[in-house]
Amino acid sequence: MTQQEIDAIREQTRAAAKKTYIRVGMATCGIAAGAQDTFFALREKIKQHKISVEVKKCGCAGKCSQEPLVEVAVEGMPTVTYGNLTKDKVAALVESHLVNKKVYQENVVQLEDPKQMRIVLRNCGVVDPENIKDYIANDGYRAISKILTSMTPEQVIAEIKGSGLRGRGGAGFPTGVKWELTRKVQSDQKYMICNGDEGDPGAYMDRGVLEGDPHSVIEGMMIGGYAIGATKGFLYIRAEYPLAVDRVEKAIKQCRANGLLGENILGSNFSFDLEVRLGAGAFVCGEETALIASIEGKRGYPHPRPPYPAVKGLWGKPTCINNVETLANLPPIILNGSKWFAGIGIDKSTGTKVFAVTGKVKESGLVEVPMGTSVRDIVFGIAKGACGGKKVKAVQTGGPSGGVIPEEHFDTPVSYENFQKLGSIMGSGGMIVMDEDDSMVGITKFYLGFCVDESCGKCAPCRIGGTQMLRILERITEGKGTPKDIENLKKIAQAMQKASLCGLGQTAPNPVLSTLRYFENEYKDLIRAEEPASV
Amino acid sequence: MTAAETAELEKIRQEVDEMVKPWEGKPGNLIMVLHAIQNRYSYVPRKISFEVAKRLDVPLAQIYEVITFYNYFKLEAPGEHIVSVCMGTACYLKGAPALIQELKNELGVEPGQTTSDKKFYVQMVRCLGCCGLAPVLTVGHKVYSGVKPEQVRGILAEYTQPQTN
Numbered sequence: 001m002t003q004q005e006i007d008a009i010r011e012q013t014r015a016a017a018k019k020t021y022i023r024v025g026m027a028t029c030g031i032a033a034g035a036q037d038t039f040f041a042l043r044e045k046i047k048q049h050k051i052s053v054e055v056k057k058c059g060c061a062g063k064c065s066q067e068p069l070v071e072v073a074v075e076g077m078p079t080v081t082y083g084n085l086t087k088d089k090v091a092a093l094v095e096s097h098l099v100n101k102k103v104y105q106e107n108v109v110q111l112e113d114p115k116q117m118r119i120v121l122r123n124c125g126v127v128d129p130e131n132i133k134d135y136i137a138n139d140g141y142r143a144i145s146k147i148l149t150s151m152t153p154e155q156v157i158a159e160i161k162g163s164g165l166r167g168r169g170g171a172g173f174p175t176g177v178k179w180e181l182t183r184k185v186q187s188d189q190k191y192m193i194c195n196g197d198e199g200d201p202g203a204y205m206d207r208g209v210l211e212g213d214p215h216s217v218i219e220g221m222m223i224g225g226y227a228i229g230a231t232k233g234f235l236y237i238r239a240e241y242p243l244a245v246d247r248v249e250k251a252i253k254q255c256r257a258n259g260l261l262g263e264n265i266l267g268s269n270f271s272f273d274l275e276v277r278l279g280a281g282a283f284v285c286g287e288e289t290a291l292i293a294s295i296e297g298k299r300g301y302p303h304p305r306p307p308y309p310a311v312k313g314l315w316g317k318p319t320c321i322n323n324v325e326t327l328a329n330l331p332p333i334i335l336n337g338s339k340w341f342a343g344i345g346i347d348k349s350t351g352t353k354v355f356a357v358t359g360k361v362k363e364s365g366l367v368e369v370p371m372g373t374s375v376r377d378i379v380f381g382i383a384k385g386a387c388g389g390k391k392v393k394a395v396q397t398g399g400p401s402g403g404v405i406p407e408e409h410f411d412t413p414v415s416y417e418n419f420q421k422l423g424s425i426m427g428s429g430g431m432i433v434m435d436e437d438d439s440m441v442g443i444t445k446f447y448l449g450f451c452v453d454e455s456c457g458k459c460a461p462c463r464i465g466g467t468q469m470l471r472i473l474e475r476i477t478e479g480k481g482t483p484k485d486i487e488n489l490k491k492i493a494q495a496m497q498k499a500s501l502c503g504l505g506q507t508a509p510n511p512v513l514s515t516l517r518y519f520e521n522e523y524k525d526l527i528r529a530e531e532p533a534s535v
Numbered sequence: 536m537t538a539a540e541t542a543e544l545e546k547i548r549q550e551v552d553e554m555v556k557p558w559e560g561k562p563g564n565l566i567m568v569l570h571a572i573q574n575r576y577s578y579v580p581r582k583i584s585f586e587v588a589k590r591l592d593v594p595l596a597q598i599y600e601v602i603t604f605y606n607y608f609k610l611e612a613p614g615e616h617i618v619s620v621c622m623g624t625a626c627y628l629k630g631a632p633a634l635i636q637e638l639k640n641e642l643g644v645e646p647g648q649t650t651s652d653k654k655f656y657v658q659m660v661r662c663l664g665c666c667g668l669a670p671v672l673t674v675g676h677k678v679y680s681g682v683k684p685e686q687v688r689g690i691l692a693e694y695t696q697p698q699t700n
Contacts, residue, residue: 029665032678064667202624204664239570239607241664277563278570281606281661297563299604315562358625358666365667399624432624446627450661456604 001259002267003145006136013137019075020053022046025067025125027060027211028243029204033067034086041090042070051098059212061125062366066109069125072097083109113367115381117344119352120168120205120328121368124212129247132254135215141260143331144222148268153183156227160330162338164350169195169286169323170398170427171503172349172416178320181310182228185318192225192233193295193314193321196244197279199286200399201450203430205354206324208366210237210244213328214251218274220327222265223334225272228320232273234295236285239278249276283400283454287502288321290456301458302502323428325354345371349415353426357383359433360390369414376410379433390435394518398427400447400454401507403514404440423514425507440519441526444511445473451508462505465496469512481527490516550575551586565593565601569608577617578609606661613656614649616694618674623662625669630684634672635659637684641691654695 024030024039042055053074061069066083070093073079080103082093089107096104111125118124127134135141147156161176182190194217198206210217221233237245252274255261263271277295284290285300292314294300313319329351333341342350349371355378358364362384369378379385379392386392394404403424405412412418419426434443452466469492472485493509500506516523536544554571558564568587572579579602588595602608620626620634635646638657642650649656665671668680672690679690 028663028678029667032665032668032671032680064665067668198664199661200624201622201627201662202666204662204666207664240660240662275561278567280566280570280608282604283661294566295563297565297567297601299600356666358669359628364625364669396624430624432628434628438628443624443628446624 003149006141006145006266009133009136010139010142013133017137018054019073021073022053022055023058023071023073023125024055025059025061025069026057027124027208028241029060029064030067030069031243035068037087038068038070038085038090041087042094045090045094046098049094049099051094053098056128057130058126059124059129060208060366061111062121062208062368063109063111063363064365065363066365069109069111071125074098074101077101077103080104081109081111082107113382115373115377116368117352117370118368119332119344120209120325120354121212121366122332123216124208124366127213127215129212129214130250132215132251132258132260135213139335140215140331141219143334144219144226144260145266146334147223147226148266148270153227153229156223156334157183159338160227160333163333163341164338164345164348165326165329165333165341166349166416167323168325168329168353168428170401170425172426175322175326178310178322179224179227181308182318182320185311187318189232189317190228190230191314191317191319192221192228192230193291193319194221194233194235194327195286195288195291195321195323196235196237196241197286197291198238198241198324198428199283200401200428200430202358202399202432203356203428205356205366205429207241207244208354208356209324209328210241211247214244214248215255216328216331217248217324218251218255218261220322220330221274222261222272223330224320224322224327226270228318230320231271233275234314235274235276236279236291236295237276239280245276245278252276282456283450284456284502284504287504290502291321292319299456301456302504304501325429346413346415348417353414353429355429355431357431357433359396360386360392360435360438361433362387371415372413374411374413375405378414378431379410383433386433386435390437393434393436393438394440396424396432396434396443396511397430398425398507398510399430400450401425401503401510402427402430403510404434404443404518406518423510423517425510440515440522441473441477444515445470445477447511448473448508451504455504455508459499459501459505461496461499462501462508465492465500466505466508468492469496469509473512476523476526479526479529481523483524483527485527486516486520486523547582547586551583551590555587555590565591565598566605569598569602573608576612578612580612581610612649613658614653616655616674618655618657618691619660619663619672620646620657621661621663621665621669621671621673622659623664623666623669625666626662626671629669631670633684634670634682634687637687641688655691 070082070085165175166172290300290302309319354368394406646659
């Protein structure tokens with residue numbers, strides 16, 4: 001395929017796009033809520049009424065609490081999104097909207113939200129993830145054709161550095177700098193890796209992107225591969241996400257069939273190919289050195305850095321690992337320029353961030369906001385606050401490696417630095433809302449239990465420290481705690497932070513320290529209590 | 536070896552061959568082959584591992600080293616229906632522990648165990664990525680969302696024959 005052919009496909013697909021269509025959100029969450037039944041019921045009903053309208057699939061539009069989501073566009077009528085559209089409502093919807101041309105008021109939902117800005121999720125809920133032409137029609141593969149025809153790898157790196165894009169997996173390392181380091185190392189072979197091992201239990205941003213817009217991640221991998229000088233890439237995806245794996249594999253096949261992966265892509269000298277490798281349920285494999293060991297087919301043991309993967313990574317070769325969300329940001333940055341991206345956000349946190357807002361909120365789902373948006377706007381503005389008239393107590397960000405942000409700090413603008421100052425981390429984007437009924441000691445015990453389960457056992461501080469802290473927390477929640485326990489928790493936590501080998505052990509104490517910082521009284525209340533607590 | 540044993544071995548070799556072939560010669564293929572095995576048998580049977588060791592020319596110990604590291608791989612046959620309770624944070628907060636308790640009451644097994652009639656295997660999983668629908672449990676590939684403990688019995692009943700009820 002050539003650049004001209006891509007342009008032609010884009011124009012043709014756009015021209016052929018029907019003004020009347022129905023889209024059903026068919027990501028894991030939609031399907032779980034019954035989207036598949038809705039999809040077939042829609043097709044059936046439309047056939048009965050002999051209406052000519054295409055029923056299409058798309059990824060997650062983000063309002064998970066109102067799945068199944070169905071978008072109906074009829075020429076001459078405003079496009080409407082319906083929520084909670086289970087199959088029993090299909091007949092009424094079709095009769096109202098498509099036959100009588102009247103909006104089916106009962107299930108209308110408002111997806112547009114001025115507080116949100118969709119860069120990463122630009123195509124989720126819009127394109128059919130299983131159709132490459134749909135992606136191309138939405139400016140897909142224009143970024144790669146732009147760089148292959150008019151930019152050197154150095155220029156691409158400079159552009160990404162200029163954009164200020166930082167790793168969205170949580171650590172926030174500047175992406176352009178990472179690429180530059182990998183580019184500089186001389187080697188006959190280099191690798192790009194997409195980290196799709198979304199380990200934070202309670203976060204699903206990456207699943208949303210992989211299922212809803214796999215081609216944007218692939219295009220991001222190609223851009224990165226060109227920049228660092230790699231010819232081969234791996235997408236490491238959790239086995240718990242079968243639909244994401246399936247859609248990415250289909251997308252790779254379509255790319256190969258269209259000459260977008262393989263030798264001499266778009267007639268250039270650039271050759272690049274991708275392969276999917278599956279995780280197998282090990283949280284530590286989100287850590288880059290452990291992830292590399294896992295792709296090599298071994299136990300996912302981390303090893304000390306340096307050497308960094310940029311120097312010695314997969315099979316000893318220079319390797320660059322980027323997170324799914326980071327990669328999906330790349331095509332728009334190349335197309336719109338670094339200045340555009342750097343103009344969004346605050347301070348050293350540019351662009352947007354996707355959060356999976358879940359827990360005790362009315363409207364849980366995937367939200368994408370410009371950096372600098374306040375936590376309050378996300379929790380109360382977008383997710384509409386707690387259910388059942390309860391008071392929101394805090395949010396937890398960063399999962400087992402993160403911490404809590406209590407309600408009194410909700411006016412803090414979202415940025416890597418601000419979250420760190422509050423004793424939490426940006427993390428990959430999990431944002432769990434807790435209300436007044438939730439016990440902070442309970443949630444801490446939950447996270448620590450997770451880390452103890454997931455510790456690979458290689459280094460003693462993590463293996464022993466985690467277990468000891470968990471025992472103390474169990475004692476406290478059983479009503480057998482002593483005032484000295486709090487002191488011991490802090491001591492062990494500090495030792496683990498300093499002495500653990502990898503990120504898992506270094507950050508595992510964060511939930512403990514963070515809840516102690518803001519909610520030490522909850523620990524003290526339990527220690528004073530005579531009866532065991534129900535947490 | 537009896538004729539039956541030879542025939543069985545031949546069958547195993549053929550199946551292993553089918554699963555290994557797509558990964559032949561690719562570095563780091565062991566985990567992908569193990570996925571193929573588990574997809575086929577719902578666990579990794581020891582006799583299959585023996586043949587894989589020969590076929591891939593890796594020590595059996597290395598295969599077991601990998602299997603036992605990763606939570607996803609099972610060494611024993613689970614029951615006919617795999618009941619997975621999501622223990623992600625959102626599900627935890629919204630009542631997943633009560634679902635585990637209810638499954639214990641209904642089936643008499645702890646997570647990681649199979650019922651004595653081999654009908655159900657119960658496990659906890661770390662986030663299925665449907666946090667917006669918490670708490671979630673799955674039976675096989677079917678996802679049940681917003682599950683309340685009192686619904687557990689009804690869900691299980693969908694998978695039991697009327698006569699065993």
